Amino acid sequence: MAIQNVGFVGLGIMGEPMAQNLLTTGYTLTVWNRSPEKADALVSNGATLAGSPAEVAAASDVTISCVSDSPDVQAVALGPGGILEGASAGSVYIDCSTIAPTVAREVAGAFAGRNVEMLDAPISGGDVGARAGTLAIMVGGGHEAYTRCEPIFQAMGKTIVHVGPSGAGQVVKLCNQVAGGLNLLAMAEAITLARRAGVEPAKMLEVVGAGAASSWMLSNLGPRAVNGDFEPGFMVELMQKDLRLVAESATETQTPLPGSALVQQLFRALEARGRGRDGTQAIVDALAILAGDERGENEARS
């Protein structure tokens, strides 16, 4: 029996457009958000606003959450009026937040006790990907539940991979942030060397972006970094939250990650200057700070 009733909890910069794509695809949607006015556009397009995450779950075959951090997931999933209270046996709970793999497994365990399967399904691709429905979605959990929910993932994303059991989706998301963070440092060190050695960084990006040293970060954020455009696609302070989860996971699994630790410290130098709400391309200024270059002392955004 195809799933028709879907719930969505957490209508932020990612969740709102993801929910919109579910509506557009034809699902019957029930939603909840801490600030209810964030649901206005969805409600005017046919979604039903519920009074709590529990009410969302009670109305849904599949309930999705998309919030910020581990404690937020624990609250909307397991807290009073949370998803677990309303979810019926046989339904599925999908969490698209980026949280600690251990917390994802704990929450999945609590749901399993009520015969509700949980999938951890963090996402990559930014607000642009959320609106376009082209997110990369890395899914951990049982195979049967994954298969049953595949049409729902297809409505929100483009590259959807079932990467392993419960928690595996979160592990892969952390790997994604490890690789992305170091690709940002790669871009920033290349720009810094070009500048200080007297070469136009934009020309460097043009040719380096065409060869074996190319990356999404270099091609997409490199030009912004060179132009001093620090508008956030993804904010430094959110990257730091993810790198904190990386560090915790690395500690638990005894994994030395010297490069990721360096990236975290360089972003910290930006945070120390009140620049946590800049885009991650501002890492180029962390190197400028090290080099004693005035570029590093750009004013904080907020």
Next chain:
Amino acid sequence: MAIQNVGFVGLGIMGEPMAQNLLTTGYTLTVWNRSPEKADALVSNGATLAGSPAEVAAASDVTISCVSDSPDVQAVALGPGGILEGASAGSVYIDCSTIAPTVAREVAGAFAGRNVEMLDAPISGGDVGARAGTLAIMVGGGHEAYTRCEPIFQAMGKTIVHVGPSGAGQVVKLCNQVAGGLNLLAMAEAITLARRAGVEPAKMLEVVGAGAASSWMLSNLGPRAVNGDFEPGFMVELMQKDLRLVAESATETQTPLPGSALVQQLFRALEARGRGRDGTQAIVDALAILAGDERGENEARS
């Protein structure tokens, strides 16, 4: 007047196929190599083998060299029987080796004294790109000489960018190695975290390679690193030569590059185990060494 006579000095893994592409395009080619038998295939296709780099230059409107390191360029360009001895006023000397920007400028100065323009034109794209004629070529030097030689570059490469005055091509090549080295570390840390946190690295690469953390290194060398295939596309010891040039250039220009320094030290751990002739994807084993994982103790290739 279009250039017809081209010379090529240094017929190694990159130079030989580049020279071959010049022959195919229709240039009249004179060649020299330290081990003359490397010229056999070219000679049987119509190239002329000369007795010295000076003889190559005497027969050519444009003479190209493609050797390993700064001292090699100084020898074939400025040494006894070198290119400078044979080059006529008004001809152009193009060096495709990766060497120190300061040495490139010194050699260009020596050639300028005899009215021969020099372009530094290091290349990226590997032996595959050299054979296919799809190299990225980053050119430093005078604009007029660059324009005059553009058809020659087009015969050997695909993305050709004039990045600035003499030495600028070498600076950009060093930026390329900075970015490439850190992208390799990004790939390696992501694989290592996936492994130790119990997720199949191949699945991680599949989804991470589709999003904002994607890179050429992750997509092309990641699968080889995961499979323990350390056949060299580009060898650790050559990368270390380039990272030494990066460190020298960073010292001269007072540029802190903490990530590139880390990459260099991790490759050193491989060299200490006799693995300098592995491909650069072996950096994944440097992290395995740190983690006390037996994977890091793979046998040296040679």
